[in-house]
Amino acid sequence: MHAVDCLTGALQSILAEEGLAWPEKTVIEPPRDPRHGDLSSNVAMLLAKPAKKNPRELAQTIAEKLCAARPDIAHAEAAGPGFCNVTFTEAFWHALVPEIEAQGDRYGDTTGGSGKKVLLEYVSANPTGPLHIGHGRGAAVGDSLARLLRRAGYTVDTEYYINDAGRQMRLLGVSVWLRAKELHGMKVTWPEDYYHGDYIIDIAREMLAKDPALCELPDDEGRERCYEYAMNEILDGIKADMKDFRVEHKRFFSEKSLVDGHAVDAAFAALGKAGYTYDKDGAFWFATQQLGDDKDRVLRKQDGSLTYFATDIAYHHDKFERGYDWLIDVWGADHHGYIPRMRAAIQAMGREQASFDVVLIQLVNLIKDGKPVGMSTRAGTFETLHDVVAEVGTDASRFMFLSRKSDSPLDFDLDVVKQRNLENPVYYVQYAHARICAVLRRAAERGIRLPDVTDAALLAPLSTPEDLALLRKAAEFGNMLAQAAQALAVHHVSRYLSDLAGMLHSYYAKQQVIVADDEVVTRARLALLRAIAQVVRNGLDVLGVTAPDQM
RNA sequence: GCGCCUGUAGCUCAGAUGGAUAGAGCAGGAGCCUUCUAAGCUCUUGGUCAGGGGUUCGAUUCCCUUCAGGCGCACCA
Numbered sequence: 001m002h003a004v005d006c007l008t009g010a011l012q013s014i015l016a017e018e019g020l021a022w023p024e025k026t027v028i029e030p031p032r033d034p035r036h037g038d039l040s041s042n043v044a045m046l047l048a049k050p051a052k053k054n055p056r057e058l059a060q061t062i063a064e065k066l067c068a069a070r071p072d073i074a075h076a077e078a079a080g081p082g083f084c085n086v087t088f089t090e091a092f093w094h095a096l097v098p099e100i101e102a103q104g105d106r107y108g109d110t111t112g113g114s115g116k117k118v119l120l121e122y123v124s125a126n127p128t129g130p131l132h133i134g135h136g137r138g139a140a141v142g143d144s145l146a147r148l149l150r151r152a153g154y155t156v157d158t159e160y161y162i163n164d165a166g167r168q169m170r171l172l173g174v175s176v177w178l179r180a181k182e183l184h185g186m187k188v189t190w191p192e193d194y195y196h197g198d199y200i201i202d203i204a205r206e207m208l209a210k211d212p213a214l215c216e217l218p219d220d221e222g223r224e225r226c227y228e229y230a231m232n233e234i235l236d237g238i239k240a241d242m243k244d245f246r247v248e249h250k251r252f253f254s255e256k257s258l259v260d261g262h263a264v265d266a267a268f269a270a271l272g273k274a275g276y277t278y279d280k281d282g283a284f285w286f287a288t289q290q291l292g293d294d295k296d297r298v299l300r301k302q303d304g305s306l307t308y309f310a311t312d313i314a315y316h317h318d319k320f321e322r323g324y325d326w327l328i329d330v331w332g333a334d335h336h337g338y339i340p341r342m343r344a345a346i347q348a349m350g351r352e353q354a355s356f357d358v359v360l361i362q363l364v365n366l367i368k369d370g371k372p373v374g375m376s377t378r379a380g381t382f383e384t385l386h387d388v389v390a391e392v393g394t395d396a397s398r399f400m401f402l403s404r405k406s407d408s409p410l411d412f413d414l415d416v417v418k419q420r421n422l423e424n425p426v427y428y429v430q431y432a433h434a435r436i437c438a439v440l441r442r443a444a445e446r447g448i449r450l451p452d453v454t455d456a457a458l459l460a461p462l463s464t465p466e467d468l469a470l471l472r473k474a475a476e477f478g479n480m481l482a483q484a485a486q487a488l489a490v491h492h493v494s495r496y497l498s499d500l501a502g503m504l505h506s507y508y509a510k511q512q513v514i515v516a517d518d519e520v521v522t523r524a525r526l527a528l529l530r531a532i533a534q535v536v537r538n539g540l541d542v543l544g545v546t547a548p549d550q551m
Numbered sequence: 552g553c554g555c556c557u558g559u560a561g562c563u564c565a566g567a568u569g570g571a572u573a574g575a576g577c578a579g580g581a582g583c584c585u586u587c588u589a590a591g592c593u594c595u596u597g598g599u600c601a602g603g604g605g606u607u608c609g610a611u612u613c614c615c616u617u618c619a620g621g622c623g624c625a626c627c628a
Binding site: 031035036040079082126163168169282284297300302303308312333335336337338340404405407411419421423424425427428434435439441446480483484486487491492495502505506508510513514550551 | 553554555556557563564565567570571572575576577583586587588589590591592593608621622623624625626627628
């Protein structure tokens with residue numbers, strides 16, 4: 001909101017008159033308690049100490065001068081131990097409505113990111129099985145972060161990293177191959193680690209149907225064939241699930257392509273140039289310990305193959321080479337121990353620590369009939385994202401995933417998410433939007449029309465505490481988005497929306513919008529609500545949740 | 552053993568870089584539908600911010616420590 005900006009100039013000159021410097025820290029901010037006005041400042045406390053002044057007197061002086069400087073937009077008064085509270089005029093708040101109307105879908109967007117190029121990587125699940133609900137949380141967070149950062153002025157690309165070069169994928173091939181042979185009536189011995197799960201059998205059956213002679217292939221070729229077919233099949237399924245979940249990736253990036261190309265060599269060269277690599281015990285090492293890790297890590301094993309870490313370094317090196325300024329990875333929280341070594345790699349590449357961030361996604365506990373449902377891909381007892389979305393819908397599940405700090409565990413109670421009442425916050429928020437739309441429709445039926453962009457005269461009747469409370473909340477929107485972006489915390493958005501929706505419902509119960517004999521008031525309130533609906537829409541858009549016109 | 556995260560109302564959780572009397576929702580109690588969607592609203596009960604130290608004008612927030620949970624410590628991915 002431009003509220004702070006409006007007063008900054010005036011405040012600066014007042015401080016100059018008093019012979020005081022503008023403090024480095026933010027001086028005015030919205031107070032926690034609305035009783036303290038619209039903006040509150042502890043400037044007196046911040047300044048009184050170094051300037052050796054009495055905080056109460058200083059607050060008083062600043063308040064008086066501020067009133068005198070901008071009587072058109074604000075009233076200020078000294079309060080408490082050195083606080084200076086500012087209250088804006090009604091007209092100031094009314095001006096927000098045309099602002100929202102003019103900016104429409106872009107209301108709340110800011111330019112703080114100044115076009116910085118961001119690459120967000122999320123999901124990146126091994127294509128060895130369908131996405132489960134834990135992946136869903138990462139997907140929702142990653143996708144919404146992309147939307148959030150775009151609104152905050154960043155240029156955002158998104159990627160899914162496919163681990164198609166490692167052991168897990170070989171295992172997938174073996175699992176399908178053996179299933180196929182089994183289905184063909186051949187006797188097979190199962191290795192210790194293999195993928196159970198019905199989808200493996202389905203894929204094997206499908207392959208046999210297409211090629212009955214499959215099992216006559218030699219083991220090597222059969223495994224390879226199965227691996228490739230299964231991976232593509234599963235990846236297609238993953239893509240379809242994400243599409244249903246409204247999650248997008250601009251690119252799918254293959255680990256294999258790093259190994260096949262020169263990306264790994266280039267990354268190794270970069271690390272070597274900085275003097276962080278060495279040979280020991282027949283392996284090739286990266287001295288991460290010098291860079292804050294617990295111990296040094298192997299890049300190329302004794303048997304000549306690359307570690308996961310090695311290709312991952314190459315991947316991140318490649319991301320930077322492609323011109324991205326800020327890499328954000330969304331990982332499962334169980335990988336948090338991996339962060340120090342990745343940070344070490346970033347540093348060894350000569351990149352800023354601030355150019356790499358990891359958003360950790362904690363466990364999702366799926367609860368059904370009051371009991372937790374286990375989920376292990378290997379054991380095949382998972383609850384898939386597909387099943388969950390089919391049961392409760394994309395909107396409800398996305399909102400649920402995004403309503404808590406991603407770094408803390410989440411109980412996903414199917415019975416709650418399915419509910420269509422206020423216990424399920426997504427309905428509460430969507431209902432606010434639908435309600436406004438219903439009122440607007442009703443008004444239109446009665447022939448009440450609003451211009452696309454309203455003006456001060458039309459909005460002048462907005463003067464009840466409820467009117468102004470809604471405007472104040474709507475004014476916070478852009479600031480909230482910017483802060484959420486900076487903190488990489490999407491849950492601020494869902495919380496904000498719940499609050500805003502609550503205020504709207506309260507408003508609706510208290511204030512009749514369409515007043516039969518007073519079209520002046522009616523038009524003002526309709527304009528207000530139309531603007532609020534726009535804010536709700538924009539907020540839901542960040543979450544990737546729809547804003548229905550009626551429910 | 553080392554490292555990371557968590558601990559806020561009976562339950563699920565917010566509290567953004569220290570600020571005024573710690574907030575929501577659910578659950579419990581009492582009310583509101585012959586005007587715009589009751590999928591809603593209003594009021595109310597409920598707290599030693601895990602315990603203890605420290606830093607300062609001031610701490611739920613920062614530092615140390617104890618306790619209780621979760622996770623991670625591979626030439627796996």
